[in-house]
Amino acid sequence: MSITPNIPPNAPPSNEGYVYEQAPTPRWIPLVIFVLFLGIGALVYVGYNSRVQLQYALAQSNSHADVLSKELERTNSRIAMLRGQVDVTSQKLGLTQAELARARSLAQQIEQEQQESDAKLMAQIGQVQKESDAKFGQVSTDLTGAKSDIAATKKDLDETKKSLTTAVGDLNGQGVLIARNHEELDDLKRLNERNIYDFKLTKSKQPQHVGPIQILLRSTDPKHYKFTMTVIADDKSIEKKDRNVDEPMQLYVHGVRAPYEMVVFEVTKDGANGYLSTPKETGAPAPAGAGASSGATPPANAPAAAAPPPSAPAAANAPSGPPRSQQ
DSSP, X not given: OOOOOOOOTTOXXXXXXXOOOOOXXXXXXXXXXXXXXXXXXXXXXXXXXXXXXXXXHHHHHHHHHHHHHXXXXXXXXXXXXXXXXXXXXXXXXXXXXXXXXXXXXHHHHHHHHHHHHHHHHHHHHHHHHHHHHHHHHHHHHHHHHHHHHHHHHHHHHHHHHHHSEEEEOTTTOOEEEEOSSHHHHHHHHHHOSSEEEEEEEEOOSSOEEETTEEEEEEEEETTTTEEEEEEEETTEEEEEXXXXXXXXXXXXXXXXXXXXXXXXXXXXXSEEEXXXXXXXXXXXXXXXXXXXXXXXXXXTTOOOOOOOOTTOOOOTXXXXXXXXXXX
């Protein structure tokens, strides 16, 4: 079924056009591709290293076999020389048949010993070849197991991301993964793409520490799922007024290219529960000012705090810090 605008027959042609905008690609896709390429690179490196070690072991085995073969040739030459000496001696000295038989018996004994030595040598070569084949099989098994682990990890990441919700940030307008409850927050932590700080805020006159920033919860409206808070970072106060539950709130911090993200997924009469998400690209800056006791739980995967460089460049498409009046 098509819809055709009602245009009069004698109306002049319209220059009106339509512009279609393509939704931006989520930011986590390049990171996932990078992780996959990193895993594949590690797999190729392990396979190459194992193959080099196997080739080295085979080269040593071949060298040992060459030495034993040369020793066998020298022994055979010695036997031939002894036989020649026996023949020459018997002709020159006129040895008796008994002495000649004894000499031949000695030559046969030497030849038998040489055959036994050859058999031992072949057994050793077979054992070395068997061990080399076993090592090669083990390397192949390890490579297969590594491929299976990478595939399973990728599948888990894909399933985790499918279970999360994508929302648009209030500053950069790009889609971000958010958690709407504690179960989804655990899934977001398992992705290990950003530092996650849980918080349970209560209405008070003093701000609460949440990771590298401070948050002051001013009011809540459980009936309409709204709240108002003030965020303190870089010695600046940013008011987030009449915000909705599950709405991602962003702010930029000096020295960090990617924005911090906050989500409140539960509002009560006197409090609000949610989390703060910070990028892992740089150490967390020191909290601004002094406030009340912290209401946040530091993440287990958060890096140690480090002071930002004095001349850290700002992102090309992001300000070095949010304005004081930003909402």
